[in-house]
Amino acid sequence: MLLSPEDIGAIWLTLKLASLVTLLLILISTPIAWWLTRTQSWLKGPINAIVAMPLVLPPTVLGFYLLLLLGPEGFIGKLLGQLGIAPLPFSFTGLVVASMVYSLPFVVQPIQNAFASIGEGPLEAAATLRASPWDRFVHVVIPLAKPGYISAAILGFAHTVGEFGVVLMIGGNIPNETRVISVQIYDHVEALEYGQAHSLSLLMIAFAFTVLVFLYSIQKRQKNSTMSGGLL
């Protein structure tokens, strides 16, 4: 393997990014998924659609609009500017925000499906035992939805690692700050450094294969077809 210090920097940065994004996404996806499972509101359809949009949109669309929105003249950028926060593009924080948008459906949907498959029964049983709504959620729903959470974490993490278009658009290619593995591979290929491109690409292939084998094996063990959220 020929991995340069830059390659290793890119690998670390990618792992850091994917871990942080997965953690944050699980936190914000839980209330979203819970609301989407329980609600009768007419907003359910539109919110479901918004959550699923990154699955359909090309990364260039996401990246281009994030660049405009988060920039100093953009809507969000101006708001942040008034709060004294520097523009997000070209920063690690910017990558985290962009990756959260991009990987959102991969985390929300498995959790949502896991919640839905629990049904009313366990919740009603817990209610008759005088468990408070919070108790019911923490001690009944979350443990029962565990397989969904595992799928969500794996898919969210893997998808953030494999992200390319969005980070290329808003990253600015700064070593150890925004230059992730996929961008580094792209650089190698464009610069005709095929040897280095191969080393990193083979690593990515091995990673993807391992993750998917792991995901399918837990899926088989759990015999729970809803856990991967219909994404796989």
Place this chain on the structure above:
Amino acid sequence: MTDKTLLVAQHIQIYAKKIVLSVLFFCILFSPSPSLADTLRLAVASNFISPIKQLAAKFEQETGHSLQLSFGSSGKFFAQIKNNAPYDIFLSADLTKPQTLIKEQLALPDSLIIYARGKLALWSINPIPEIVLKDAILRAKRIAIANPKLAPYGKAAEESLRNLPIWDDVKNKIVQGENIGQTYQFVYSQNAEIGFVALSQVLTGQKKGHFISVPNKLHGKINQAAVILTRTHNIELANIFMAFIMRVDVQEEILQFGYSTE
């Protein structure tokens, strides 16, 4: 055979003839006429999009042949050509890639031409407060350049910063686009206050903004070379195109898009 069956047979014959004739007629009507006009497939570096569109129309009008244009980064085209991409001519953003293709016998050695020389500009959406190039750069918080490893304009930008010499002062404020198209986007969205882009982009782009020309002496030449690829399907037409693009009036037209004479 009875008279009736004979009559039916005759009818069938007549109809069959009619069908064959009309099929032939439609074939002739809709078939391309290969002997009269041909299509050349061009792989064109992104910075040359605007000029080649205008020149292609001129070429097509003059010769009656058509040009099929593909746009992308030179590095991508290089990889595609090595893998047998069906282009006739490659208009690169640099000189090295066409030279390498010749060395690897994927391009014709005698066909190499320098069809344009790039000019670098420091570009900003908002007015640039300093007139002196060096001061304008030092003042900015974010400076966008194209990836120096990949893009000739990025390499020229880095060389200029080193020659000014303010590279060490600004290197931590630099953000890189993977090509000048993306670099343009960074400045366009005002995420970077200033950026080094091709003068041709500034002159043909959507937003006018403000710019300072970067003197040619600050960086190596941005020679953009073109070659005819060995696997071309029409070498004569390819030669005609190469002669066309080097013609004096065409070269003058290219200069108007923000390219240099030297």
